Amino acid sequence: MICVDLHSHTLMSQCGIHTHLEMLNAARDRGLAGLAITDHGPALQGRLPSPVYERLDQPLPGIRLIKGIEANVTDAEGAVDVPAWLLPMLDIVLLGLHVKFPRSRNDADWTEAMLTAIRRNPWVDLITHPVDENFPMDIERLAVAAKALGIALELNNSKVLYKRTSPERVRRFLDICRETGCRIAVCSDAHTVSEIGGDESVRPLLEASGIPESQIVNATPGMAFGFVAARRAARLAHLRATSAYDTTSLIC
Numbered sequence: 001m002i003c004v005d006l007h008s009h010t011l012m013s014q015c016g017i018h019t020h021l022e023m024l025n026a027a028r029d030r031g032l033a034g035l036a037i038t039d040h041g042p043a044l045q046g047r048l049p050s051p052v053y054e055r056l057d058q059p060l061p062g063i064r065l066i067k068g069i070e071a072n073v074t075d076a077e078g079a080v081d082v083p084a085w086l087l088p089m090l091d092i093v094l095l096g097l098h099v100k101f102p103r104s105r106n107d108a109d110w111t112e113a114m115l116t117a118i119r120r121n122p123w124v125d126l127i128t129h130p131v132d133e134n135f136p137m138d139i140e141r142l143a144v145a146a147k148a149l150g151i152a153l154e155l156n157n158s159k160v161l162y163k164r165t166s167p168e169r170v171r172r173f174l175d176i177c178r179e180t181g182c183r184i185a186v187c188s189d190a191h192t193v194s195e196i197g198g199d200e201s202v203r204p205l206l207e208a209s210g211i212p213e214s215q216i217v218n219a220t221p222g223m224a225f226g227f228v229a230a231r232r233a234a235r236l237a238h239l240r241a242t243s244a245y246d247t248t249s250l251i252c
């Protein structure tokens, strides 16, 4: 079981079916210390209601809500669908490939689009399901870039559980992560309450990989909350320094 799950969806995502409170309740019942709710961005018709980010303040004792988004790379130039007003309020920013778009380079390889996106948007914390067979990436190049930026690559339980990738592909992914030393986050990508905290499809692969606990950002609650806090602080500092977003006068 994952102690702090950094990737889950509610019915604010088109693919989700439960409310925030239902997801948090289930996470608490399973003994998790924290749950990141990371609904999809507008490119996947996700709803991101401002009261969730502005007003919902730790609604359940005994479980920490981490407010996030699973954003999308939306074009080959590295654009992402994080609304400007939302960015300063996010505890964690996940980024993944879900939307097909035309690219000038090799169609079998989505690496360049993702690399461009994380360089253009240096406040991304975690790249979701890099082993998704629908969006093949050069994991070696991705891991080197992620390590340099402090970004974690996700070990996604659902993609293995529902056969959107193969154990062999995951093994290769873990070997590259071990060799490059890039950070890993073990996440459920839960869409139902029963999936929260689930790692049964990837835990044996992780244990066989020889990757040390120190490389896993959510190996313990302290490490997970520390990762989220440090990344959020760095994001806010970056936003203030670049004046790309007004972090003092948010209108909702």
Ligand SMILES: [Zn+2]
Pocket (backbone or CB within 6 Å): 070, 096, 098, 128, 129
């Ligand atoms: Zn995803």
Ligand SMILES: [Zn+2]
Pocket (backbone or CB within 6 Å): 007, 008, 009, 070, 128, 189
């Ligand atoms: Zn997801």
